[in-house]
Amino acid sequence: MYKAIIAGLGKYLPDNVVTNNDLKKVMDTSDEWIVERTGIQERRHIIKGSGDTTASMGAEAAKIALERAQCAAEEVDLILFATLSPDYYFPGSGVLVQELLAIPDCPAMDIRNQCSGFVYALATADQFVRTGMYKNVLVIGSENHSGGLDMSTRGRNVSVIFGDGAGAALVTRYDGNDDRGILSSHLHSEGKHAEELSLIGPSTNRWVPQIMEENDPEDTSYYPYMNGQFVFKNAVVRFSEVIKEGLLQNQLAAEDIKLLVPHQANLRIAQFVQKKFGLGEDQVYNNIQRYGNTTAASIPIALTEAWEEGRVKQGDLVVLAAFGSGFTWGSSIIKW
Numbered sequence: 001m002y003k004a005i006i007a008g009l010g011k012y013l014p015d016n017v018v019t020n021n022d023l024k025k026v027m028d029t030s031d032e033w034i035v036e037r038t039g040i041q042e043r044r045h046i047i048k049g050s051g052d053t054t055a056s057m058g059a060e061a062a063k064i065a066l067e068r069a070q071c072a073a074e075e076v077d078l079i080l081f082a083t084l085s086p087d088y089y090f091p092g093s094g095v096l097v098q099e100l101l102a103i104p105d106c107p108a109m110d111i112r113n114q115c116s117g118f119v120y121a122l123a124t125a126d127q128f129v130r131t132g133m134y135k136n137v138l139v140i141g142s143e144n145h146s147g148g149l150d151m152s153t154r155g156r157n158v159s160v161i162f163g164d165g166a167g168a169a170l171v172t173r174y175d176g177n178d179d180r181g182i183l184s185s186h187l188h189s190e191g192k193h194a195e196e197l198s199l200i201g202p203s204t205n206r207w208v209p210q211i212m213e214e215n216d217p218e219d220t221s222y223y224p225y226m227n228g229q230f231v232f233k234n235a236v237v238r239f240s241e242v243i244k245e246g247l248l249q250n251q252l253a254a255e256d257i258k259l260l261v262p263h264q265a266n267l268r269i270a271q272f273v274q275k276k277f278g279l280g281e282d283q284v285y286n287n288i289q290r291y292g293n294t295t296a297a298s299i300p301i302a303l304t305e306a307w308e309e310g311r312v313k314q315g316d317l318v319v320l321a322a323f324g325s326g327f328t329w330g331s332s333i334i335k336w
């Protein structure tokens with residue numbers, strides 16, 4: 001068995017900053033409500049016509065990750081692209097990134113696990129590297145939410161939360177004799193709650209012609225739906241469980257954690273988890289205040305920023321944890 005490490009990280013955020021006060025211009029909301037419930041102060045939204053897409057943002061983040069890992073595009077053996085907002089219904093965005101980065105003919109695969117997408121993709125990359133099948137796996141999380149949100153008062157409980165952006169990591173085989181590496185991954189899902197956080201149409205259950213034929217102004221099936229309080233209650237339990245599971249498997253304790261990078265779902269959820277494990281401010285990384293919830297991109301964006309700020313160094317114990325639509329949840333325990 002080989003070991004895998006994250007050798008390079010990158011991120012890309014669209015320039016366009018949308019503050020809570022900007023949202024007030026299009027819906028009945030307030031800075032106070034959003035900050036108190038979610039911690040979010042601003043997020044990025046792609047400007048239509050700017051050329052930014054889910055794949056292009058992912059490619060920009062990937063370029064930085066590859067450069068930092070000193071890995072040439074042609075050395076990438078596999079692309080894993082995590083998103084819930086792909087450029088096309090099909091094909092996936094992984095192949096689009098392959099084309100944008102001029103990576104010859106390696107396999108490219110999309111991972112459909114929403115907020116847990118990056119943790120699922122990282123676990124998948126780790127398995128391919130461990131078995132020796134691949135040496136360099138490019139893992140990308142990217143989301144273009146803004147174009148598909150209901151930006152009226154009707155959709156405000158969801159639309160104030162989400163932002164656009166991308167993050168990427170180059171996962172590579174590590175041949176050193178020390179204890180560096182992705183130590184373990186822990187993945188779960190519970191499909192009985194699939195519809196509590198979902199976007200159900202357009203889909204094969206509800207094709208576009210049907211939606212057009214019905215022409216129902218009250219139809220919200222093509223906007224994301226979230227049962228906020230139910231999601232919140234499940235998130236705090238599952239985040240805690242899956243972090244604990246990872247620590248136990250590696251015979252580690254909360255005080256061993258150098259940095260916890262939780263999926264940036266909601267600052268209140270991260271604070272609950274922080275308190276539950278008795279972690280200090282310096283042991284948890286949050287940037288939802290500036291970017292909102294960027295779903296599969298949130299962990300790689302946060303991890304990249306933490307690394308850029310010098311908060312992730314070789315030998316550190318880094319824990320990633322996510323929970324989201326599906327429901328799906330997971331954690332990665334990494335000796336950096």
Ligand code: ACO
Binds near residue numbers: 033324
């Ligand atoms: N601005 C102002 N008022 C609002 C807004 C808004 N943006 N959204 C909802 N409201 C109103 C509602 O209409 C409601 O008004 P009413 O009492 O007159 O009916 C009131 O605020 C309370 O609404 P709730 O939906 O009950 O608000 P809640 O306190 O549950 O907070 C929130 C909503 C923030 C979404 C919360 O449920 C939450 O954090 N849930 C966790 C879900 C989450 O974090 N999702 C992130 C994506 S999923 C993931 O990444 C895991």
